[in-house]
Amino acid sequence: MRSPLPKRTLGKSGIEISVVGTGLWAAGGGWGPVDDQRALQAIDAALDAGINFFDTADVYGDGHSEELLGKAMRGRRDQFVVASKIGWVGYDGQNGRSQYGTVDKLIAGVEKSLQRLKTDHLDLIHNHIFFREPNTDIFLEGFQKLQRDGKVRAYGLSSSQFEFIKDFNANGSCAVLQIDYSILNRTAESEIFPYCQKNNIAVIVRGALAMGILTGKFNSKTRFAEGDFRNNWQDKDDERRVFLEDLDKVKRLQTLVHGRTLSQLALRFVIDHPTVTTVIPGARSAKQVEDNVQAGLLPPLTKEERRQIDAITPPGGGRKIWPA
């Protein structure tokens, strides 16, 4: 019998989640063609492997990702810890305003997510937009009301902006931060992780595979499907330059694989950080889930392996994969 996937506590929320979770953005759309059947099989494979944490958002596939997760949860809601996000739908970038100009509108927005997910509560809700005033107070007040009413168990934000993170935890009740962190982007290590550790804010890592780059499956000739936003890596000169630099780093990392897949090495690097609670690799198929979940069962990286990774991306260094 294989050993169970370890669980960790989600900061001050007390919720227990698996050390590897599943991200459901690509399952909703925006990363090339979507195959619902494959995505549902991926969710089943995740549950079978001991994963209980699933991350979605209202904006992924215009609600499609939430609907899919709702379908998967039918009759077994208790096996899922569900996180969603709100903020990007209808965002007015020019004026820096979300469409949720009042607390009531924000709450109505979260209730729509509950309907798509066919559940009466979310375990976790994130503020998905990283613009501060005038949205922050509305999001904080709305999330706190939803928590009092039992519609969400905990709340937090998705951001890489330190000032915003501190604002959102002004009254100390922000339970989680979702943030981009990987071998290619270690910027959170300098200020943000120490702050989270001191304030008991759980860290949920996205971007650990750098949108697939750290799986090692891409090369300079890779072409992406129509509708996949990663086409920018071949079409936009500045993004192409960064992509090629990343591929060089991937080549150097391949020498550290030793019986693991490169994805497992990349995920293990993230899980080993003492501030990190869970990592949510995006997965579109059962095969990807089964590969990724193994990272949670592997031993930590050795000191020598970490030293070699430091030589590729120094502690606190690297580049942000997502601007947010």
Ligand SMILES: NC(=O)c1ccc[n+]([C@@H]2O[C@H](COP(=O)([O-])OP(=O)(O)OC[C@H]3O[C@@H](n4cnc5c(N)ncnc54)[C@H](OP(=O)(O)O)[C@@H]3O)[C@@H](O)[C@H]2O)c1
């Ligand atoms: N809050 C935010 O603003 C925000 C932003 C980004 C992501 N997220 C969350 O984080 C999750 C992960 O997204 P991410 O950007 O961080 O992506 P990622 O996990 O770095 O990369 C995920 C992509 O890599 C590929 N992949 C995953 N496992 C693989 C494996 N074992 N072998 C080969 N390919 C594999 C899949 O795409 P292909 O099969 O198409 O290559 C998958 O969609 C999302 O689903 C979402 O839940 C949140």
